[in-house]
Amino acid sequence: MAEITFGDLKEREREARKELIVNTAKKLFSEKSFKSVTVRDIAKGAGISTGTIYRYYESLDELFLDVFFSDTNEIIRIIEGELKKGGGCTIRKFSEVYIGYLNENTSYYQMMSYFMPRGMLTDEEIEKINPIMQEVIDLIERLIKAVGHKGDTQLMARALFSALNGIMTSYAQYPGSSLGEIQKYTLVLAGYIADFFEMGARKEYY
Amino acid sequence: MAEITFGDLKEREREARKELIVNTAKKLFSEKSFKSVTVRDIAKGAGISTGTIYRYYESLDELFLDVFFSDTNEIIRIIEGELKKGGGCTIRKFSEVYIGYLNENTSYYQMMSYFMPRGMLTDEEIEKINPIMQEVIDLIERLIKAVGHKGDTQLMARALFSALNGIMTSYAQYPGSSLGEIQKYTLVLAGYIADFFEMGARKEYY
Amino acid sequence: MAEITFGDLKEREREARKELIVNTAKKLFSEKSFKSVTVRDIAKGAGISTGTIYRYYESLDELFLDVFFSDTNEIIRIIEGELKKGGGCTIRKFSEVYIGYLNENTSYYQMMSYFMPRGMLTDEEIEKINPIMQEVIDLIERLIKAVGHKGDTQLMARALFSALNGIMTSYAQYPGSSLGEIQKYTLVLAGYIADFFEMGARKEYY
Amino acid sequence: MAEITFGDLKEREREARKELIVNTAKKLFSEKSFKSVTVRDIAKGAGISTGTIYRYYESLDELFLDVFFSDTNEIIRIIEGELKKGGGCTIRKFSEVYIGYLNENTSYYQMMSYFMPRGMLTDEEIEKINPIMQEVIDLIERLIKAVGHKGDTQLMARALFSALNGIMTSYAQYPGSSLGEIQKYTLVLAGYIADFFEMGARKEYY
DNA sequence: GATGAATGAGGGTTCATTCAT
DNA sequence: CATGAATGAACCCTCATTCAT
Known part of the structure; x- marks a missing residue:
């Protein structure tokens, strides 16, 4: 005991x-x-x-990195929760939930941009961050495999992850539009991209 | 005269x-x-x-925004130049050239992340930036139309633009890898995504 | 008992x-x-x-002062030990051993510089430190008397003590030279000064 | 012109x-x-x-070093001024004037203790400080030569310089005594030491 | 008596911005 | 107009000391 x-x-x-x-x-x-x-x-x-x-x-950056770590964990939890609920079109579902999260937590992709540049992270920090980022990729990969894709599922997962992040960088809080409009538009983009991947995944592409 | x-x-x-x-x-x-x-x-x-x-x-930020403006113009010039040269697979070509530019000018997407958050820009600044950003989108749209796409080409253009930007946010200078490896990988991702869009564009998707 | x-x-x-x-x-x-x-x-x-x-x-300074106290005791012990061994030229011997100690324990004279300024010590602390410092002076005085000096041996002892401490303040770790060179040079200076005092002590000076 | x-x-x-x-x-x-x-x-x-x-x-330390530099210059000026006035017993005169200055400017030898430790100064700073320190030594050396000393006058100069500095480290503001008493005592010590050197200089010592 | 987490004043330093020349 | 010295608020971080457990 x-x-x-x-x-x-x-x-x-x-x-x-x-x-x-x-x-x-x-x-x-x-x-x-x-x-x-x-x-x-x-x-x-x-x-x-x-x-x-x-x-x-030890430093503000270390704290920020922990926020990033924590956010990533939260994302994984939320998405796993969502996926348990539903059936069907899961790549799309994932994409929408992910973008929904980013819309609510705008600092997440800001931190991503901040930490990615070379030299920002120590080897130790990289070793802490890498596994959790890989979990996200793995989660996406599972969705892709579920559709029966035969190609490089890891690559496809990374591509989708990138593409979704890009929506936020490009339109997250696009100036001039209301918050609601932006959220709606980013979701549309997410769905659009997700469909491409969904489609691609169904083929024996690559 | x-x-x-x-x-x-x-x-x-x-x-x-x-x-x-x-x-x-x-x-x-x-x-x-x-x-x-x-x-x-x-x-x-x-x-x-x-x-x-x-x-x-009036401020450093206004200057930075002008750099962003100028960079965007440069991108347009470079891509128009590249497109004049070649035939064939142009969405892919565009994607590769664009990612190539971002790899050489890492501050570009950093500035994008910096300026996008709500409240960063005044209405005046937005009015200055919007037309040039639209030009990029229009340029992409032309490529999409060239393939004969019948769907919402504006949306597709925006989706591609987002997706490519996301590659940089997510992997631009991924820690642990050499600069060369990263550039190669971002190009692979760009090509992968471009092919999806190429394929999608050829269909009467949406 | x-x-x-x-x-x-x-x-x-x-x-x-x-x-x-x-x-x-x-x-x-x-x-x-x-x-x-x-x-x-x-x-x-x-x-x-x-x-x-x-x-x-009660405070860090009190602790540091105790280290100083303890170091001074150690110095006395070491020098008494050394003096038991040898015959002859004892003022010189003392000087060399003392400088040797300071070279090995650079914090000693640093603490001296730190504590000496007016206001650094409480009356209580002074009462603790004085006797042990006096012991060092007395020890030097004995050496001076041993040579048969007839003048103010207390003053001469204090003068020698000061002069040796000064070697460290002035050249302890003189920048630009290697540690070994410095140690050698401080020993040369110590010997030089010691000889003056040795000579002076032999006379009926003052 | x-x-x-x-x-x-x-x-x-x-x-x-x-x-x-x-x-x-x-x-x-x-x-x-x-x-x-x-x-x-x-x-x-x-x-x-x-x-x-x-x-x-560029930093506080650089400023402090400049104060040290300026103080050293002031010392040289003062001593040269004093020496012009008087005849006779110049090593003693120098010693008293120098100790007088240190009594008035207690930070001088404190800074000396602070800057001497290895690694405190950059090569550039050392190159700035060294010449002026050498000037002081040279000044002392001239006094020694004036007496007709035949030995290593440079070494003797350095030894005297060290010995005088040590007076301050050891008794500068010895706690428990009044400021006036301390100043008087340090002057006595200085005179005592100076006499040794004066005497030594007159011989063909070393 | 021992602990060590918490405190918070204070340290050196930076840098966008202003304005007298 | 251009200059660049001056500003000063704000930054991150340190560490002797305290005190509830």
Whole structure:
């Protein structure tokens, strides 16, 4: 029978604190551009001191990366949940749910653009991020295989992932349109692209 | 016959100055992340004073936006040039040339991510940017129509544009791989996506 | 026969703890500049918590002062040991051994510079430090008397002590030279100065 | 005939500004420990903004080094002035004047202790400091030669310089005594040491 | 008595922007 | 008009010290 040690409790509390910090950061990211959120903003928002943040994260970037990590996990959870519900046209379903998430969490793809550039991440950080990103790709790949695709499903998964992210970069909050219009339009684009992939997946393409 | 007034000359000189500033900024963007380039860097690079920059641009962001504008124009020129040369598979050709450009000018899609978020641009700025972005879309649309597509070619153009941009956001400088490997991979993805669109365009899809 | 009370045991344990802390600090001082060693560094090195350190020392400075105290004791021990061994030219011998110690423990004279400025020490701290410093002076004085000096031996002792410390302040780690060269040079200076004092001591100077 | 160009004026003004900053720093150093003086203190004291400091110095350390440089120059000027006045016992005179200066400018030897440690200075900084330090040594050397010393006058100069600095490190503001008492005592020590060197210099020592 | 998480003032430094010359 | 020195708010981060457990 699993015993709960004192160390476990400590660890849990630590995780709870990190979660508080990460969630505060997420909340602030939804209010303003993620790069304009400061340590003081987060500390204030979380009701703790700036110094405390540095007890849990060595730098702001490390914290941001954890938000990214957490968001990615959330995406996976949401999509797995959604997929359990429905039947049929799953690539499309995935695409819509994913874009829906990005619409609600605009900082996600902003962080992606921020972290991708060469030299931004240490090897250690890359090793932390890679597996979870691969999970997303794997999840998409499963959908593609489900349709019976015979080609390079990994490649196709990556292509779809890229294409969807691009919708956000290009139209996420396109200036001049109302938020609702934009969300509707990005969903249309997502559906359009998804259909191509759906179609492609059904063929023995590549 | 059009007469050249004193005012015209002034205006031309002004444009020449702005071009000098913009080109200096571009050069610096290719050397380091666009967000880390400072007014002083640009002024120094252009051989003028920081104050002078503010005679031509109200703020750094306005300058950056002009770089974005100029880059977009350059893209259009390059692609029109490329398209004149070749025959055949033009959607693919476009995709490859476009991704090639983004690989060489990493600040372009970084700026895109930077400017897209709501509230970043004034109405005035939007009115300046929109027409040129539309030109890119129109250019893509022409390629799509050339294949004989009967569906919503505008939508398809926008979808392709988004998808290609997404490749860069997602894999532009993917950490851990060499620059060359990344460029190759982004081109593979571009080709893959382009083929879907090529195929889709040939059908009476939508 | 002296009885050992419970209080004595407590006191002994307390002293042992302080020694652990001081020795840890010393070890760290040999690795980096003494002013850059933090409470956390020491606590970690000693395998105790930061809070515990404050049970033994009211402040970091008090701890540093104890290290200084302990170092001074060590110096006395070492020099007494050395002097027992040899005959002859003892002022010189002392000077070389002392400079040798300072070369190995660069934080010692750094702490001296740090604590000497007016206002750095409380009266209480001064009362603790003075006797041990006087011991060093007395030790030097004995050497001077041994040569048969008839002048103000206390003054001469203080002068020699000062002069040797100055070698370290001025050339301890003179930039541009290798560590070995510096150590050799400081020893040359020490010998040079020692000879003056040796000579002076032999006279009925002052 | 030397013409004064616009550039010269600019350069002069720049130097005047640096002097203002340096003098403000010196003033503050006499009020509190030099390491506890902040950029903000200096800016406020000089009636300028913190940012302005960084127009003239790349870092606080660079500024501190300039103060050290300026102090050393001042020492040289003062001593040369003094030496012109008097005849006779010049090594002693020098020693007293030097110690007098250090008593008035306690930050000087504090900075010496601060900058000497290996790695504190860049090669560039070393190249700036070395010549001026050598000037001081040369000045002392001249005094030694004046007495007719035949030995290694450079070494003797360095030894004297070290020995005098050590007086300050060891007794500069020895706690417990009044400022006046300390100054008197350091002068006694200086005289005592100077006499040794005076004596030594007169011989064909070494 | 020991712990170590939390504090928060304060550190050096940056940089878009302004404005007197 | 151009200049570039000056501004100063804001940034990230550190660390001696405290105190609830």
